[in-house]
Amino acid sequence: TVRNLFLLPGDGIGPEAMAEVRKIIAYLNEAKGTGFVLDEGLVGGVAYDAHGSAVSEEDMAKALAADAVLFGAVGGPKWDAVPYEVRPEAGLLRLRKDLKLFANLRPAICYPALAAASSLKPELVEGLDILIVRELTGGVYFGEPKEIIDLGNGQKRGIDTQVYDTYEIERIAGVAFELARTRQNRVCSMEKRNVMKSGVLWNQVVTETHKAKYSDVQLEHMLADAGGMQLVRQPKQFDVIVTDNLFGDMLSDVAAMLTGSLGMLPSASLGAPDAKTGKRKALYEPVHGSAPDIAGKGIANPIAMIASFAMCLRYSFNLVTEADNLEKAIANVLDKGIRTGDIMAEGCKQVGTVEMGEAILAE
Ligand code: NAI
Numbered sequence: 001t002v003r004n005l006f007l008l009p010g011d012g013i014g015p016e017a018m019a020e021v022r023k024i025i026a027y028l029n030e031a032k033g034t035g036f037v038l039d040e041g042l043v044g045g046v047a048y049d050a051h052g053s054a055v056s057e058e059d060m061a062k063a064l065a066a067d068a069v070l071f072g073a074v075g076g077p078k079w080d081a082v083p084y085e086v087r088p089e090a091g092l093l094r095l096r097k098d099l100k101l102f103a104n105l106r107p108a109i110c111y112p113a114l115a116a117a118s119s120l121k122p123e124l125v126e127g128l129d130i131l132i133v134r135e136l137t138g139g140v141y142f143g144e145p146k147e148i149i150d151l152g153n154g155q156k157r158g159i160d161t162q163v164y165d166t167y168e169i170e171r172i173a174g175v176a177f178e179l180a181r182t183r184q185n186r187v188c189s190m191e192k193r194n195v196m197k198s199g200v201l202w203n204q205v206v207t208e209t210h211k212a213k214y215s216d217v218q219l220e221h222m223l224a225d226a227g228g229m230q231l232v233r234q235p236k237q238f239d240v241i242v243t244d245n246l247f248g249d250m251l252s253d254v255a256a257m258l259t260g261s262l263g264m265l266p267s268a269s270l271g272a273p274d275a276k277t278g279k280r281k282a283l284y285e286p287v288h289g290s291a292p293d294i295a296g297k298g299i300a301n302p303i304a305m306i307a308s309f310a311m312c313l314r315y316s317f318n319l320v321t322e323a324d325n326l327e328k329a330i331a332n333v334l335d336k337g338i339r340t341g342d343i344m345a346e347g348c349k350q351v352g353t354v355e356m357g358e359a360i361l362a363e
Pocket residue numbers: 013072073074075076077089092262263264285287288289290291292293294299300301302304342
């Protein structure tokens with residue numbers, strides 16, 4: 001099998017973290033015959049410096065043709081003054097749009113060794129393993145009308161519109177139910193049907209989708225505000241949470257902080273299955289940004305990037321054993337007390353990016 005990966009390391013610590021993933025890919029190819037074929041492009045500030053746009057048409061075509069895209073991070077003070085259309089973030093937005101990545105997967109996993117670093121009591125989060133499935137291309141961030149109008153009496157009105165169509169809710173619910181089947185088989189859907197029409201429809205469509213195709217999965221509904229409360233009160237009650245763009249944005253950031261550092265958090269964004277091949281377009285990236293404050297120092301935590309690659313193994317290639325092993329390797333290294341600066345704790349050994357990557361590879 002040939003498996004095409006397109007790497008977009010980007011700016012700041014992006015390339016430093018990506019270098020550690022490359023070593024793991026090389027190992028898997030050599031020892032497990034995984035057949036990954038790598039190509040690499042430019043995105044963000046480095047792309048702007050090279051050719052004046054945040055991602056070239058040539059690299060966009062490669063991203064569209066690849067089986068999966070691994071993305072580092074973009075941005076930095078060097079590019080704060082570049083024109084809006086070609087700012088580094090435009091590269092990521094273009095990728096999300098053209099790959100039609102409507103499902104954003106944000107796991108919140110609390111490694112036992114890091115439970116003490118959580119903002120909650122260790123016993124509440126130890127062993128936590130939640131997956132938030134956030135709708136990424138619809139809802140209030142994109143709905144029309146979206147404008148500020150002048151009311152003429154010294155007042156202005158800011159308008160955003162929450163819009164969801166049946167097919168958008170159906171397909172995100174389908175992703176959540178399918179993922180639940182590979183986990184604890186439980187989905188909690190969150191909306192505000194008590195005050196929002198789109199919430200009423202969300203609730204109906206999730207319920208109907210469940211009944212029609214996924215009745216083997218346990219389904220629960222929760223109002224999104226109550227869901228936020230439950231996330232910090234008793235987070236381990238959840239397996240998969242499915243919710244809209246706005247609520248998902250907030251709830252996934254809350255869930256993230258249950259688990260410790262930004263340097264630990266992976267994510268995946270999935271598109272619709274291809275009509276011919278059935279394969280989903282996908283982009284995998286750490287949640288953190290380019291961390292200009294520590295870039296070039298060799299101290300960035302590569303775990304978020306490596307864990308994003310573990311998600312890639314699992315979701316794009318169904319290499320479940322390899323994904324499990326990689327995640328176990330991360331847990332083992334943390335158990336041994338090996339830490340980058342951002343997750344450093346008393347009695348542990350502080351290492352840099354390369355040592356952390358190599359420790360995980362050795363495991
Ligand atoms: P950031 O995530 O880059 O950094 C926030 C803080 O966390 C910094 O103190 C940083 O040193 C630390 N940090 C982040 N990742 C780390 C890691 N792997 N290991 C150790 N420490 C880590 O967010 P910030 O500072 O708000 O943004 C910096 C730049 O990144 C901006 O240009 C921003 O636009 C961009 N950005 C890009 C994203 C992306 O490419 N998806 C996402 C978020 C921000």
